[in-house]
Amino acid sequence: MTALLQVRGLTKRYLGLTAVDDLSYEVEAGTIVGLIGPNGSGKSTSIDCISGFQPADGGRWSLDGVDLTGLGPHRIARAGLTRSFQTVRAYDELTLLENMGVAAQENDGIGWLQALLRGGTLRRADAAARARGRDLLATVGLADYAEAPAAVLSYGQRKLLAIAAAMMARPRLVVLDEPVAGVNPTMIRRIEAVIRKLNAEGVALLIVEHNVDFIMSLCSRVIVLEAGARIADGPPGLIRSDPRVLAAYLGKSSAAATAARHG
Amino acid sequence: MSADHKARPLLALAVAVGLLALFAVPRLTGNEYVLALGVSFATMSVLAGGLNLVYGYTGLLSFAQVGFFGIGGYTAALMVTDHGWPLWAGAMAGGGLATLVGIVIGYSSLRLSRHAFAIVSLSFALLCMIVARDWVDVTRGAMGIPGLLPPAMDLPGGLRWRIAQPADFYWLLLGFAVVAHALIYVVVTSRLGRAMRAIKLNEPLAQSQGLNPVAYKLLAIALSALLAGIVGGLFVFYLTIVDPSIFDFYYTETMLIMVIIGGPGSFWGVLASSAVLTVVPDLLRFTTDLRMVLYGLVLILAMLLFPGGLGGWLHRRRVARWRRPRPGGA
Numbered sequence: 001m002t003a004l005l006q007v008r009g010l011t012k013r014y015l016g017l018t019a020v021d022d023l024s025y026e027v028e029a030g031t032i033v034g035l036i037g038p039n040g041s042g043k044s045t046s047i048d049c050i051s052g053f054q055p056a057d058g059g060r061w062s063l064d065g066v067d068l069t070g071l072g073p074h075r076i077a078r079a080g081l082t083r084s085f086q087t088v089r090a091y092d093e094l095t096l097l098e099n100m101g102v103a104a105q106e107n108d109g110i111g112w113l114q115a116l117l118r119g120g121t122l123r124r125a126d127a128a129a130r131a132r133g134r135d136l137l138a139t140v141g142l143a144d145y146a147e148a149p150a151a152v153l154s155y156g157q158r159k160l161l162a163i164a165a166a167m168m169a170r171p172r173l174v175v176l177d178e179p180v181a182g183v184n185p186t187m188i189r190r191i192e193a194v195i196r197k198l199n200a201e202g203v204a205l206l207i208v209e210h211n212v213d214f215i216m217s218l219c220s221r222v223i224v225l226e227a228g229a230r231i232a233d234g235p236p237g238l239i240r241s242d243p244r245v246l247a248a249y250l251g252k253s254s255a256a257a258t259a260a261r262h263g
Numbered sequence: 264m265s266a267d268h269k270a271r272p273l274l275a276l277a278v279a280v281g282l283l284a285l286f287a288v289p290r291l292t293g294n295e296y297v298l299a300l301g302v303s304f305a306t307m308s309v310l311a312g313g314l315n316l317v318y319g320y321t322g323l324l325s326f327a328q329v330g331f332f333g334i335g336g337y338t339a340a341l342m343v344t345d346h347g348w349p350l351w352a353g354a355m356a357g358g359g360l361a362t363l364v365g366i367v368i369g370y371s372s373l374r375l376s377r378h379a380f381a382i383v384s385l386s387f388a389l390l391c392m393i394v395a396r397d398w399v400d401v402t403r404g405a406m407g408i409p410g411l412l413p414p415a416m417d418l419p420g421g422l423r424w425r426i427a428q429p430a431d432f433y434w435l436l437l438g439f440a441v442v443a444h445a446l447i448y449v450v451v452t453s454r455l456g457r458a459m460r461a462i463k464l465n466e467p468l469a470q471s472q473g474l475n476p477v478a479y480k481l482l483a484i485a486l487s488a489l490l491a492g493i494v495g496g497l498f499v500f501y502l503t504i505v506d507p508s509i510f511d512f513y514y515t516e517t518m519l520i521m522v523i524i525g526g527p528g529s530f531w532g533v534l535a536s537s538a539v540l541t542v543v544p545d546l547l548r549f550t551t552d553l554r555m556v557l558y559g560l561v562l563i564l565a566m567l568l569f570p571g572g573l574g575g576w577l578h579r580r581r582v583a584r585w586r587r588p589r590p591g592g593a
Contacts, residue, residue: 093528
């Protein structure tokens with residue numbers, strides 16, 4: 001069986017600086033995979049490329065055997081790969097339910113004419129989207145705010161909304177870009193629980209994060225990048241003790257100390 | 264949106280009563296001045312409504328509306344006078360050509376950026392005026408096409424409507440304005456309008472959810488161009504002349520002010536401001552010297568009191584209401 005997401009030889013250069021260098025990795029269906037690495041190691045750039053937000057300079061990637069190379073972001077999203085952003089994004093003037101509705105509306109097969117004529121098919125699709133939107137908002141604990149404009153949410157709540165919205169269109173793979181950066185510990189536990197719950201429904205997640213503890217406790221596999229290349233790939237236990245990872249990620253001096261601590 | 268649901272029957276009633284009153288005006292007063300204001304309101308509100316769709320909902324600053332307006336005017340005038348087309352067909356041809364041109368300039372510039380579109384739309388509007396002035400073979404140059412006489416319109420049921428009196432134009436343009444706003448209303452309250460707002464509010468997020476921004480922007484541009492073109496085609500017959508001044512910056516300025524004061528992205532706000540801003544400059548006519556100064560003051564006050572327009576003010580109130588501490592709230 002081939003992996004859900006297959007990335008082969010992804011390369012991205014900025015004016016001679018190679019941000020992502022011939023990077024290959026896979027994400028199996030239904031798994032949670034972490035993507036970590038020091039600042040500037042190419043984590044965000046690599047997911048910007050595979051989600052279509054940055055043109056890649058080389059490489060191919062596919063979801064479930066469907067080639068996504070070079071497609072625009074909206075096509076990649078429709079193919080089943082959605083994402084959240086490091087700078088949390090929401091439609092501030094729309095209610096939470098409207099935010100959820102937008103996230104689903106390109107995937108229910110309703111054409112423009114149907115949308116304007118407002119027949120039964122549209123009403124059923126909209127009702128289904130509202131029901132799923134309410135369910136997901138309840139899952140992330142924002143049910144009370146379903147009718148509120150997104151502008152009223154706190155930073156952490158916006159992160160939860162972004163995760164819920166990324167799930168709306170029933171994607172195969174959700175890429176989360178720093179889902180817990182700048183979030184308080186209570187909210188981190190809540191986001192972790194939400195991610196587990198969503199994963200239990202079968203969606204695969206690829207998570208870019210600086211918070212190593214978060215990644216280690218959540219992911220079944222962790223990929224470590226340094227200078228745009230993969231230096232390690234395996235279960236959290238192995239990654240923790242991998243000397244290359246410790247050297248690259250934590251710095252050489254603290255690497256020894258950490259290695260000692262983890263025995 | 265739950266509040267909207269409750270308000271719907273009330274709103275429908277208000278709209279019905281308002282429309283009846285508006286259409287009855289020529290029966291109540293023969294005052295041509297009042298009718299002229301009505302024609303001006305109908306015309307400008309369609310232009311502003313279209314601009315609101317493009318700028319207010321989709322977030323594209325566009326100066327192209329006046330170009331579509333004039334293209335519609337010229338096309339209709341030429342088709343009716345030179346080819347003997349009926350007025351409605353001429354106006355539709357104007358709307359069609361404007362739509363086509365809108366799609367071409369939109370498609371060619373939207374792939375670059377929003378700013379590229381703003382610049383291209385401005386250049387397009389300026390180019391229109393130059394073409395109208397210098398392409399003498401077709402447009403008759405700076406003198407324009409004077410003496411436009413509207414031929415009778417064939418109505419369903421074998422009726423013929425001779426459009427000659429100011430009241431006829433009032434009904435014609437108001438009738439079209441109703442159709443135009445109804446169309447805009449259907450779009451902005453549908454999921455297409457929601458998608459347009461989403462694209463304005465956060466384009467990368469919209470893309471990450473499968474929305475194709477270029478497609479929705481083109482839809483907004485095409486619809487606004489169609490409506491502006493048709494209303495231009497009707498309006499020049501009211502003026503009885505079309506010349507390069509149909510592309511005047513005055514129209515662009517007026518519709519921009521209407522959208523900004525009304526609140527970009529607010530259907531009713533822009534409709535209300537179209538009405539108010541048609542009437543206010545005329546209410547200020549008592550002092551010719553200070554008229555424009557007072558108008559400027561009104562605009563400045565409006566911007567100070569409602570920085571986001573009427574619609575922005577409503578949004579801020581909604582946010583404030585939800586932010587108020589609630590019993591048991593998070």
